[in-house]
Amino acid sequence: MSYIGNVLGGIKTLLTGMKVTGGYFFPSIINKKYIITREYPEEPAIVADRFKGEVVMWHNDDNEHRCTGCQACEIACPNGSIEIIWDRVLNEETGKKIKVIDQHIYHLGMCTMCNLCIQACPTNAIMWSTNFHNSTYDRSQLTKVLNKPGSKLMAGVEE
Amino acid sequence: MILTNTTNYFAELITYLSDKMGMGGQILGYVIVAAIYLAFFALAGLYLVYLERRVAAFFQLRLGPNRVGPHGLFQTLADALKLLTKELIGTDRKDNLLYHFAYYLVIIAALLSLSVVPFAGGIQAFDMNVGIFFISAVSSVGVLSIIIGGWGSNNKWSLLGGMRSGLQMISYELSSGLAILTIILLAGSLKMTDIVHQQEAGWFIWRGHIASLIAFFIFVVAGTAESNRTPFDLPEGEAELGAGYHSEYSGMGFAWFFLAEFINMFIISAVGVTLFFGGWLAPFGITDGLGMQWLWGLIWFFLKVGTFIFFMMWFRWTFPRLRIDQLLTLEWKYLLPIGLVNIVLMAILVYYNVIF
Numbered sequence: 001m002s003y004i005g006n007v008l009g010g011i012k013t014l015l016t017g018m019k020v021t022g023g024y025f026f027p028s029i030i031n032k033k034y035i036i037t038r039e040y041p042e043e044p045a046i047v048a049d050r051f052k053g054e055v056v057m058w059h060n061d062d063n064e065h066r067c068t069g070c071q072a073c074e075i076a077c078p079n080g081s082i083e084i085i086w087d088r089v090l091n092e093e094t095g096k097k098i099k100v101i102d103q104h105i106y107h108l109g110m111c112t113m114c115n116l117c118i119q120a121c122p123t124n125a126i127m128w129s130t131n132f133h134n135s136t137y138d139r140s141q142l143t144k145v146l147n148k149p150g151s152k153l154m155a156g157v158e159e
Numbered sequence: 160m161i162l163t164n165t166t167n168y169f170a171e172l173i174t175y176l177s178d179k180m181g182m183g184g185q186i187l188g189y190v191i192v193a194a195i196y197l198a199f200f201a202l203a204g205l206y207l208v209y210l211e212r213r214v215a216a217f218f219q220l221r222l223g224p225n226r227v228g229p230h231g232l233f234q235t236l237a238d239a240l241k242l243l244t245k246e247l248i249g250t251d252r253k254d255n256l257l258y259h260f261a262y263y264l265v266i267i268a269a270l271l272s273l274s275v276v277p278f279a280g281g282i283q284a285f286d287m288n289v290g291i292f293f294i295s296a297v298s299s300v301g302v303l304s305i306i307i308g309g310w311g312s313n314n315k316w317s318l319l320g321g322m323r324s325g326l327q328m329i330s331y332e333l334s335s336g337l338a339i340l341t342i343i344l345l346a347g348s349l350k351m352t353d354i355v356h357q358q359e360a361g362w363f364i365w366r367g368h369i370a371s372l373i374a375f376f377i378f379v380v381a382g383t384a385e386s387n388r389t390p391f392d393l394p395e396g397e398a399e400l401g402a403g404y405h406s407e408y409s410g411m412g413f414a415w416f417f418l419a420e421f422i423n424m425f426i427i428s429a430v431g432v433t434l435f436f437g438g439w440l441a442p443f444g445i446t447d448g449l450g451m452q453w454l455w456g457l458i459w460f461f462l463k464v465g466t467f468i469f470f471m472m473w474f475r476w477t478f479p480r481l482r483i484d485q486l487l488t489l490e491w492k493y494l495l496p497i498g499l500v501n502i503v504l505m506a507i508l509v510y511y512n513v514i515f
Contacts (some may be wrong), residue, residue, distance in 0.1 A: 008495060011376075014478065025218045037222045091241040 047130045052113040055082075055106055056129040057146035064154040065147055067125035069101040073117035081111040098158070101147060108134060109142035123157050168281045168453070192284055196270055203425055204418030205235040209352045211472055218476040245410035250313045253407070257311030262415040264304035269422040276429045279439040279456025290351035291343065293334055294430055298385065302328040304333075305387075305394060305404045308416070312407035313513040320403025322468070323483065324394035328385055330490040335381035337498035341374040341505045342367070342434045343513065346412070351461060355438035362437040366515045370505035375435050377498050380489075382427035383471055385419060390478035393486060428467035436463050 028034040033127040038045065047053075059065050083105040088097040104126075118126055126146065136142060173188030180187065209224065209232065214224025224231035249258055272294045274284040287293060302325055309321020345367045346354045357363075364371050384391035395403040405416045432438060439446060439456035445456045483488065508514055 007497070017477045018473060021218055021473065025214070025473070028220050034220060035217075035222055036220045037216075039222070039225075049350045135497055 045132075047132065049130065050128075051130045051132070052115065052128045053131045054108050054129050054134060054144075055111065055117065055126050055146065057104060057126050057148075058124075059148055059151055060154065061150055063151045065125060065151050066123045066154050066157050067101055067104060067147060068123055068153060068158055072120040072122060073126060076116045076120035077115065078116065079110050079112065081107045082117055084106075100153065104146040106144045106146050107142065108144060109116040109139050110131060162329055165410065167283060167286055167357055169284050170286075184275050196273060196284065196428070200266070200270060200273065200422055201239075202420065205239055207421040207425060207468065208238075208417070209235040210468070211475075214472045215476055218473075239414060242410050242414040247412055250407050253313045254311040257307045258407075259311075259412075261304045261311055262412050262419075263307030265301060265306065265419040267413055268297055268300040268304060269419045269426065271300075271424065272426045272489070275351055275384045276426065277355060277433065277438055278460055279453045280352070280355075281453055282457065283351065286352050289349045291339055291354065291430070291434070292349050294426070295332065295339060298423070298426070299328070299332060302332075308408070309404040310384045312404070314407050316400040317404050319392045320400045324387065324404060326483075327387075327391060327393060327486060331381040331384040331391075331494075334377050334490060334494040334498050335385060337380035337495070337502055338374040338381060339430075339434065340503050341370060341498070344502065344505050344509050345371070351433060351438075354433060355440060356439040358440060359444075361434065362440075364435040367505060367508065368515065370501055370508055371435065373497065373501045374505070375431075377494050377501070379470075380494060382431060383474055384486075384490075385447070386423040386427050386471075388424065388471060389475040390480050391486065392480060393483060398480075424468060424471055425464065428464045428471065431467055432460065432463040433447065436467075438463075493500065 002106050024034075057065050057067060069084055071084050071086070072085050074082045084101055085103040085105065086101050089100045090097050115128075118128065134142075169192050172191065176184035176188040178184070212234075213223040213231070214469060219271045224234035227234040227237050242479055250257075253318075275287060275290040275293050277283040277286070304344070305324040305328075306321040309317040309319070309324070312318070316477075342354070342363055343349060348354060348357070361367065364375055367374070387394050393403075394400075395405075400406070405413050408416060439460040441455060441459050446459070449455060
């Protein structure tokens with residue numbers, strides 16, 4: 001009797017399996033909302049907030065950034081992806097010379113997204129962007145200047 | 160008993176042409192019929208591949224090919240174009256004759272079985288009186304092509320795949336043969352059109368009730384195994400054997416094997432539909448009074464075959480692959496004894512006339 005039991009048990013387990021897969025197939029063919037695939041160029045990609053796309057410098061509406069030019073990020077970077085070109089400028093009010101960045105140069109092509117520069121930054125001037133459209137036809141385009149032209153230091157950052 | 164009275168359109172065409180142009184016309188007629196079947200072979204194969212990919216995608220909550228043409232309909236055509244332009248790369252010291260003969264043989268086997276399948280009343284290349292026997296005989300040639308391909312490739316994995324295929328197909332041919340015999344007991348004829356016309360009183364799955372149902376289950380399992388599809392795709396067994404018997408084929412050589420696999424699935428489904436579900440007949444005769452009977456026949460036939468194929472795809476994306484000993488246990492300890500008992504049961508049913 002266990003022979004027939006084996007056959008019937010086998011058929012039952014096969015039907016159980018087919019019920020599971022059918023439970024995926026029929027809803028997904030009727031309603032597109034069950035489909036996991038996202039058709040990326042037409043539909044926006046879902047990117048997690050913590051995704052490390054590239055390093056950017058935050059600017060406010062008045063084109064002011066928070067970078068004091070302390071070069072902590074440049075020192076922290078293990079493979080020299082960051083170079084800061086800076087200058088000393090006389091402050092009219094206090095009469096002291098202070099450091100001002102001219103260009104915060106970031107080589108995306110060398111960056112390994114290790115996060116050390118962002119951890120090292122004392123003023124939270126640089127941060128991660130979730131942008132992943134980073135491919136270019138020429139590697140020279142991967143060298144970016146992070147501070148926008150004409151931008152200056154936000155007041156009150158250095159205190 | 161014999162209700163066959165339909166004209167065979169292919170035979171009519173050849174007769175007409177040979178009357179008009181003599182010997183040359185007859186040959187032209189044969190060429191035209193062959194071209195129709197070849198075109199059907201290629202198109203049906205390609206679109207079954209497309210269907211398989213789409214169905215598989217929906218089973219896995221994906222979308223599948225949907226970029227080339229509307230709903231990705233031209234995807235497999237594009238793939239075939241790519242394969243046509245590819246170089247045929249074989250192994251060093253392969254058996255040249257057998258290696259190249261294998262994929263011709265697989266097409267020949269598939270086309271020969273296709274030629275006796277009745278698509279609709281009168282749409283059938285040959286309506287021979289041993290039609291169903293011819294299909295089971297010719298489909299065994301497909302095994303030969305796989306073994307030859309595996310042997311000719313000069314690759315141990317291909318050879319293993321080919322040997323496994325031989326083992327599997329020869330085993331399961333028995334069970335499918337027994338299932339077919341069970342239905343032939345009911346039909347009393349080997350002729351495909353006779354089998355279909357017998358079912359005008361009711362499909363065989365209904366008329367033979369319990370015995371037909373068991374025969375149908377056996378046929379589905381054995382048919383899936385014969386077409387080398389998951390859960391019986393040991394000849395390919397990509398986890399163990401690379402791609403099995405067609406590892407060493409590239410370009411169109413590979414494509415013919417691939418298309419033939421899908422055409423074999425179509426043939427198994429067509430035979431199943433003809434034997435159990437009334438071939439081209441409409442369910443309960445709902446379209447019988449209407450005109451264009453051949454067109455309705457085609458529609459019903461392809462609907463039924465499509466459903467059958469869909470179930471085979473459903474099996475593929477549900478069941479895990481069997482181990483070789485499980486495969487043989489299933490055949491020799493379960494399907495074959497059940498099939499033998501079932502054929503006796505059907506004989507008793509037919510003898511005492513307890514069929515519907």
